[in-house]
Amino acid sequence: xxxxxxxxxxxxxxxxxxxxxxxxxxxxxxxxxxxxxxxxxxxxxxxxxxxxxxxxxxxxxxxxxxxxxxxxxxxxxxxxxxxxxxxxxxxxxx
Amino acid sequence: xxxxxxxxxxxxxxxxxxxxxxxxxxxxxxxxxxxxxxxxxxxxxxxxxxxxxxxxxxxxxxxxxxxxxxxxxxxxxxxxxxxxxxxxxxxxxxxxxxxxxxxxxxxxxxxxxxxxxxxxxxxxxxxxxxxxxxxxxxxxxxxxxxxxxxxxxxxxxxxxxxxxxxxxxxxxxxxxxxxxxxxxxxxxxxxxxxxxxxxxxxxxxxxxxxxxxxxxxxxxxxxxxxxxxxxxxxxxxxxxxxxxxxxxxxxxxxxxxxxxxxxxxxxxxxxxxxxxxxxxxxxxxxxxxxxxxxxxxxxxxxxxxxxxxxxxxxxxxxxxxxxxxxxxxxxxxxxxxxxxxxxxxxxxxxxxxxxxxxxxxxxxxxxxxxxxxxxxxxxxxxxxxxxxxxxxxxxxx
Numbered sequence: 001x002x003x004x005x006x007x008x009x010x011x012x013x014x015x016x017x018x019x020x021x022x023x024x025x026x027x028x029x030x031x032x033x034x035x036x037x038x039x040x041x042x043x044x045x046x047x048x049x050x051x052x053x054x055x056x057x058x059x060x061x062x063x064x065x066x067x068x069x070x071x072x073x074x075x076x077x078x079x080x081x082x083x084x085x086x087x088x089x090x091x092x093x094x
Numbered sequence: 095x096x097x098x099x100x101x102x103x104x105x106x107x108x109x110x111x112x113x114x115x116x117x118x119x120x121x122x123x124x125x126x127x128x129x130x131x132x133x134x135x136x137x138x139x140x141x142x143x144x145x146x147x148x149x150x151x152x153x154x155x156x157x158x159x160x161x162x163x164x165x166x167x168x169x170x171x172x173x174x175x176x177x178x179x180x181x182x183x184x185x186x187x188x189x190x191x192x193x194x195x196x197x198x199x200x201x202x203x204x205x206x207x208x209x210x211x212x213x214x215x216x217x218x219x220x221x222x223x224x225x226x227x228x229x230x231x232x233x234x235x236x237x238x239x240x241x242x243x244x245x246x247x248x249x250x251x252x253x254x255x256x257x258x259x260x261x262x263x264x265x266x267x268x269x270x271x272x273x274x275x276x277x278x279x280x281x282x283x284x285x286x287x288x289x290x291x292x293x294x295x296x297x298x299x300x301x302x303x304x305x306x307x308x309x310x311x312x313x314x315x316x317x318x319x320x321x322x323x324x325x326x327x328x329x330x331x332x333x334x335x336x337x338x339x340x341x342x343x344x345x346x347x348x349x350x351x352x353x354x355x356x357x358x359x360x361x362x363x364x365x366x367x368x369x370x371x372x373x374x375x376x377x378x379x380x381x382x383x384x385x386x387x388x389x390x391x392x393x394x395x396x397x398x399x400x401x402x403x404x405x406x407x408x409x410x411x412x413x414x415x416x417x418x419x420x421x422x423x424x425x426x427x428x429x430x431x432x433x434x435x436x437x438x439x440x441x442x443x444x445x446x447x448x449x450x451x452x453x454x455x456x457x458x459x460x461x462x463x464x465x466x467x468x469x470x471x472x473x474x475x476x477x478x479x480x481x482x483x484x485x486x487x488x489x490x491x
Contacts, residue, residue, distance in 0.1 A: 002448040005266055017446050045262030045345035066351040086348035088296040
């Protein structure tokens with residue numbers, strides 16, 4: 001059974017379809033290399049980075065920006081409110 | 095694009111529908127009983143309940159409203175009467191309401207289908223109106239029942255898309271799969287409408303980029319900004335509260351991510367235009383309709399806009415239907431499907447469990463759309479769920 005979903009070939013995150021433990025590995029077919037080693041617990045439906053994402057760089061899901069990284073993120077790391085910030089949400093205060 | 099390119103056989107490009115004027119096709123054959131004002135609602139209800147094939151349109155408005163609301167109400171109620179699933183309409187007025195039952199009748203008559211109206215105060219009260227109304231509706235149903243279904247191209251279908259009770263699976267499974275089905279229908283010449291303006295916040299660019307003109311792109315931005323401004327004016331920081339704690343716990347991090355998950359339900363086809371609440375589109379293809387996120391208020395607007403059916407994705411499960419258009423319920427959550435099987439038509443949770451991919455489920459949804467168009471009953475229809483509510487823009491007085 002697939003443990004994650006890659007929504008678009010340009011995405012730099014995948015979304016977990018099952019909870020994933022640190023140390024587990026998964027392989028990506030498209031956009032290579034890749035074997036990713038999970039670095040920390042990823043809950044069901046949460047995101048995991050599959051590329052290096054620099055602080056300030058866009059996080060891409062569905063082929064679109066869903067915000068920017070607030071610090072450097074490595075492949076296998078959990079991507080969520082602690083390291084991903086909305087761009088639209090902050091501008092929305094205008 | 096031709097059917098072969100889409101991998102579609104000839105059989106899948108048609109449905110069995112009811113011929114209406116102006117080259118439109120209904121997928122159901124109701125006689126609608128529409129109270130022009132909420133005061134006439136229960137009289138209308140008892141007329142509809144007395145005749146098989148008649149349905150009540152449970153209007154909650156029609157008086158004591160601002161000009162803007164009056165315009166929206168009449169557009170919505172007239173749109174419902176004009177919807178191709180309606181064979182004929184009886185309008186019931188009280189007599190003193192601001193929204194004239196005669197005016198509503200005239201608006202519906204533009205569609206060329208039979209319309210009649212009764213005014214309670216003129217008839218001399220509820221009982222007399224019910225008696226006359228039942229006779230009129232009986233004759234309408236008899237005439238409508240003589241119409242036989244005939245084959246129509248799928249280009250005659252306009253699909254409404256809806257999401258409600260969303261959870262993390264909505265953006266992963268149900269909505270992308272619905273987007274595949276929506277693209278297929280639009281590729282065959284049909285229409286697909288996305289609504290719920292607050293749920294576009296953060297994903298406007300995904301729609302504006304696909305707009306057929308700068309004018310359409312600007313209008314998409316405009317309706318989103320207008321909605322945000324109206325919420326702000328009453329002190330509601332909607333954007334600041336999104337995603338909500340439940341969404342965050344469920345894995346949604348930003349409003350962009352949440353809205354992109356929502357907006358995937360209308361696929362990737364170009365956006366042809368933007369509609370006001372309940373407005374009928376002038377052509378086919380994808381349209382954006384300005385409605386609240388509220389499920390019932392947006393479903394009601396989609397009916398008025400001419401949608402013959404609605405595909406409704408839900409993570410948590412919901413029974414809601416509409417009085418005149420079948421609602422196909424789709425969940426991406428396998429637990430919800432098991433828990434609420436009686437109310438759910440399509441299990442898109444197979445994407446989550448890995449048994450199917452998004453394309454497979456999208457194809458299943460498309461086939462269900464064709465089957466429902468030709469007469470297959472949805473769970474919401476079988477349960478007689480006829481939710482209906484016209485949105486209010488302003489205060490009543």
